[in-house]
Amino acid sequence: MxxxxxxxxxxxxxxxxxxxxxxxxxxxxxxxxxxxxxxxxxxxxxxxxxxxxxxxxxxxxxxxxxxxxxxxxxxADYNRIERSMRRMLSNISHDIKTPLTVILGYTEMMTNDESLSPQQMNSLLNIVNLKAEEVIGLINKFFELAKLESEDKTVEVSKVNINEICRKKILDYYDIVSSEDFKVSILIPEESYYAFVNTVEMERVLDNLLSNAIKYGADGKMVGVEVKADKGHIYIVVSDQGKGIDEIHKEHVFDRMYTMDDSRNSRYQGSGLGLTITKTLVEKMGGEILLESTPYERTAFTVKLNRFIG
Known part of the structure; x- marks a missing residue:
């Protein structure tokens, strides 16, 4: 129990x-x-x-x-992309509207003003042509970026001498920097460095970086190109001593259509797509791009590529 x-x-x-x-x-x-x-x-x-x-x-x-x-x-990513898209739409509407307004104004003048001389007509036609090319160039950049960011677009790479590409690009810009009285700093070693990249796209990357350095670094009257390497990587540094990029803008400079406030004036006019395309191209080739900037001292874009050692 x-x-x-x-x-x-x-x-x-x-x-x-x-x-x-x-x-x-x-x-x-x-x-x-x-x-x-x-x-x-x-x-x-x-x-x-x-x-x-x-x-x-x-x-x-x-x-x-x-x-x-x-x-x-x-x-957070969605909100960031949404803000970027809104800013992009605002900027592109400005960038397309401005030259189109000029084109419409001049074509109306040529149509209605019978007193225009042949020389004046020719001058106006040249302006209209330049503005039309500006609009086409902007639209082409949009299509180019869309292609690059699509899964269908691939960038074919091969073993390329990076030193030679940099030397060639500097020569392409020699007349421009000479006419603007720029000081040029070139630090390219004799030893050849190789990476797997696409030659055409690599040249476009350097075109974008050098033209930016000349345009936005005009106040400093200096442009520099340096090539260096360690055991695993090659670094191409394009620098200037111009107005630079403030801290608040640094994290956005590679965003689509991102332009700093003063880039909306004619001196610093840009579509805001150049650096986005540059970054996308570099990443398609397995590299990355870095930025450091101290206004009026040194602004440098560094392209970091995987080094080929054979």
Whole structure:
């Protein structure tokens, strides 16, 4: 009889324990449900904070919190892209509207003003032609960037002498920098450095960087090209001593259509696509591009490529 009572007592205690444990698990699951519901509805950045000895619930909480972290990252990226798109649409409307307004104004003048001399007509036609080319150039850049960012576009690479490409590009710009009285700093070693890149696209990268250095670095009257390497990488540094890029702009200079405030005037006019295309091309060739800038001291874009050693 005593044994039976002990067994019944133990069984009752066990049932009570299991009931309390199930009840605790129910409350924990209810907490998870309500907390998740609030996070979704209120779009908060909270996490699920719950102490439990149940390893399965712990595992579920860990995975849910990882998903919440990922969701926050994706939401931040979406907001950043949305802001970039709004800024891009605003800038392109400005960049296309301005030359089109000029074209319409001059064509109206040529149509209605019978007093224009042949020389004046020719001058106006030249302006209209330049503005039309400006619009076409901007549209072409958009299509070019769209192609580069599509999965269908690949950049074929081969073993290329980086020193020779840099020397060639400097020669291409010799007349421009000479006419503008620029000081040129060239640091290209005699030892040849090789990387797997696309020659045409690499030249376009250097074109963009050198033309930017000449345009935006005009105040400093200096442009520099340096090639250096370590065991695994080659570095091409294009620098100037111009107005530079303030800290607040540095993280955005490679964004689509991003232009600093003063680039909306004629002296610094740009589409805001050049550096985006440059960055995309470099990454397509397995490299990366870096920026450092101290206004009126040194602004340098560094292209980092994987070095081929054979």
């Amino acid at each position: 005593v044994v039976l009572l002990i067994v019944l007592g133990l069984s009752l205690c066990l049932n009570i324990y299991l009931y309390m444990k199930r009840n605790a698990h129910y409350k924990q699951l209810e907490y998870i449900h309500l907390k998740l519901q609030r996070i979704v509805l209120e779009k908060t950045e909270e996490k699920l904070l719950l102490y439990t000895e149940n390893s399965q619930i712990q595992s579920v909480l860990t995975q849910i919190n990882r998903l919440l972290d990922y969701n926050q990252i994706m939401a």
